[in-house]
Amino acid sequence: MVSRSPIGQSVPRREGAEKVTGAAKYTDDLVFPGAWYGKTVRSTIPAGRLRSISLDPAFDWSSVVVVTADDIPGENVVHLIRDDQPVLARLGGEIRHKEEPVLLLAGPDRASVEEAARHIRIEYDKTTPVYDLDKATEVYSTIEISKGEVVEDVEDVEVVQRTFKVGLQEQLYIEPQGAIAVPEAGGTIRIVGSLQCPYYVHRALKRALKLTDAQAIVVQAETGGGFGGKEEYPSMVAIHAALLARKAERPVRLIYDRHEDLAATTKRHPGVITHRTTVGKDGTLLAQDIEIVLDGGGYCTLTPVVLSRAAIHAAGPYSCPNVWIRARAVATNTPPNGAFRGFGAPQSLFAAELMVEHVAERLGMSSVDLRRKWMLRLGDTTATGQKLTESVGSEMVLDAALKAAATVRPSDRPTVRRGRGLSLVFHGSGFTGSGEKKLQGTIGFEALADGTFRILTASTEIGQGTKTIFCQLAADALGVPLERITLAPQDTSLVPDSGPTVASRTAMIVGRLVQDAAAEVRERLKREKLPIRVQKSYVQPESLHWDETTYRGDAYPIYAWACTIADVDVDMITGEVRVTDLITAVDCGKALHPVMAEGQIEGGSLQAVGWATIEEIKMKDGGYQNDRLATYLIPTALDAPRIRTILVENPYSRGPFGAKGIGELPMDGPAPAIIAAIHDATGVWLDEIPATPEKVLAACASR
């Protein structure tokens, strides 16, 4: 049974035919006879206490169900890192942000649910909200990274200081959040939903509804995009749907519309980052002093982990003997911020990359030359003291991108100035530090009596190609055609916990488990009868060392690298910035599926272009002012630059065929490259994104 290896071939997407014919079933496409419609009633104030909930006695409540905090059988907490976020606000309990869930409703049709909602009166005792990062007193977490010693009173040096600000961003998966809860015999609750991490939802459901492992079943439906937005929030949606289904004793559909999704769900953390960089007159990097403050919003969610990734990437892909990074995440009275592709690294790398530009400008040097001088190479150590021993693609991606970029020609429109900017970034693939070791992601693999093979994994397909790539890896290891590999559904009653589908870890970490399991089955097939089942769990290589308390050691098993060159047109009359071309060279280790790898890079790059240019959230009284798709704009096909992707293959010894995780990396590079390009075009430096026309015009006017 020898077959041509599918590795490195852009084979058809596993679920491609279903997606192009409309046959693929997303959560809201699924029909459950007799299902009711659910609704979440949310707080209208940003800070205070819940004083009372009154149901209008004149209204007929018999045709709907109402769920409050009193109806929660287990603990009133959405299980994650810190037990601070309630499933529903308690009477007398704290309200920490607008749109906080207070009460749930379900009824046989949408109209009766909406009508019931109009007969509920909720009263609050307001307190003074905190929005200002400087005035925030509650700290979710702090991190300090120290390498060498940052000394200021050295002679013959230049010290450059600058503060940068980054804004909120919505993931804007095109399919809004949604879950359907189905009560089954024996107190079991089945959740079918749009989600990235079935076992996150499983754990949260068990805790809030007091269910056993077997009583909580979580199934991923086809999922219309995630980008981190469906990492933690689906636990909230699922628990709410489950509470309603339990009380209504029938299936309940809880599908958010876009407005609710924009208004209530997590965003990318905004933040303020200050760099103070000391260099010798010849450009030698002597010291980096960096302070990061991220806004966590009303509840902790994943903020400490986001802050951790932000801090570890804050020095940029550069080798510096003396680094001091202080990072903190604070609580404010806005809706909680959470996971979003890049997970803190885009924020801190934005500042780090622009800092290279400012230092180069001070020294009168080319920023590309300065990057060559500073960049991490094989054998260098990062800010956490991690020695880079393999697959360091910094120079390869820089050279590849520069080689691909043609000369910039001036615009033929008189009011338009054209410019070019470059960035160099790295991104740790997989979980930070001991994350993978603690998690021990597990998969199952079966050789079945009919000659087919089945992968059992909780890793989800959210568009990035998990299903296709896992099948490629298994087919190659077994030497069988792709058609003989199948995947079990992402259903917690059928598959083991492979860990969440996050952190650029799925192809690299879980993919390697699939490869190893399939190879073991191939060996056992030589002497054993079918069926055969194996289970594989992640084992941390002994060479990796991480100290959580000192933040010293191997922060990530490996890093992926990217160099991005952005060309922009700036209209000097309107202030409008248009990114016309983007070249990104990415060291992905090995492209298991080149078309999908390019697709990840192109999509992530455009998401970053949006963050850098047009995606702005305006706040009003603790809520988002532009919480509709008519007012929160993302790039269309007309706005999108021509994107050219160059895949650089620089293998990593422990990745499958050398592959490194690249899902998040493309979010890191474009923003600083675009701001540098705006400077190249106009001569002004922006310190804050998005680079809206207002900011560009104001910066040009104050020159």
Place this chain on the structure above:
Amino acid sequence: MRFTLNGQPVSYGGSGARRLLDVLREDLGKTGTKEGCGEGECGACSVIVDGEVVDSCLVAAGQVEGCNVTTVEGLADGGRLTALQQAFIAYGAAQCGICTPGMLLAAHVLLQRTRRPGADDVREGLAGNLCRCTGYTKIIEAVLSCAT
């Protein structure tokens, strides 16, 4: 009221004020038509009505009386994928897939109207359909590959 859906006559007895999107999805089982925003911004609910791409979340069912309506389910002929559908798979134009039905229908109309579209024509023709996964690059390549 009656209209033609994917080449087949259908009758609908409900309120003409309901959104075409809901009638297609809930009454007629055509769940390939997706709701992304409900206010005509994202194009996930795009369908073809008498040759025009429309957002079915903004169209009242009563407005399509006597019309020819095509949803994504009506593209493939007897289970055989069209060249455009095949190109979407081959070029990686569908990632999460939620925008794909609307994108395919908008591209289908574009290709019928413009014999040899360039990349800018494709961008213009697809500007009403948002995609958050692909950066549009692979979608544009797929559509251009079908230009005759």
